Amino acid sequence: MNDAIGFGFIVMGIAFDFFGCLGLVRFPDVYNRLHSSIKCITLGTSSILFGLFLIEGFSACGVKALLCILFLVLTAPVSAHVLARSAHKFGTKLCKGSVCDKYAEDKDALS
Amino acid sequence: MIRIRVILFSLAFMAWILLTWSVHVQNVFVGLVVAVFVSFMTADLFTASPNIFRNIFRYLWFLYYIPLFLWECFKANLDGAYRVIHPDVPLNPGIVKVKTVLRSDTAITILANTLSLKPGTMTVDVDKEKGYLYVHWVDVKTQDVDGATKMIVHKFEKILVRIFE
Structure with a gap:
């Protein structure tokens, strides 16, 4: 029974990872691509690891998978934030249909 | 110490x-x-104040926060998948400014991480002195600071205040 649920989680995770990678190709600029990669790939990889935990149970492998979920959830958004911030500081423009950019306005006001 | x-x-x-x-x-x-x-x-x-580890209610609120966070994360994935497989790629992006009442480092970090994983928003920068977060929003509904704060931050902020402040 645990195996079946675990494989279900793994299939769900692979599907979300696939959508995340598809977003990397289809979205127009760096910020939207980060959106797709960070959300889909965090939960996708986490559910693959959680499925592995359900299959393996409380063994060396399963507990490591649980810890990896914790580290992934804590660090992946931080890396997305750093990438987006450095892209903005470097001067990457938002894509053509963008509505507003308060960050650039505030930076201009300061400098 | x-x-x-x-x-x-x-x-x-x-x-x-x-x-x-x-x-x-x-x-x-x-x-x-x-x-x-x-x-x-x-x-x-x-951490600057180890006394906050004693309060049991903080742990209870944190336990309440985890399923809320997971549910938002799941919704974010469905939202992202919908935008990707839609033929027109429906986007209305922009960077908006939101205000936060949180002050401690841990609380702001957790809030920024949560915003990065909730549907449609991603934290770009944090202005800690003035308490502003710059958030990239895939589907901008309002450019107003107060309106955006109410729509994006408010739901998580009121729980994080009870956990970390």
């Missing part, structure tokens, strides 16, 4: 034991050495 080191030591040692998953003498000894080293090196980075 010594209390922070004890807390940090037990956390590091627990992580080590879970990571190696064996109670052999060699593993435990190396774990002790590493945990002591880590707790002495990083104690002043950890």
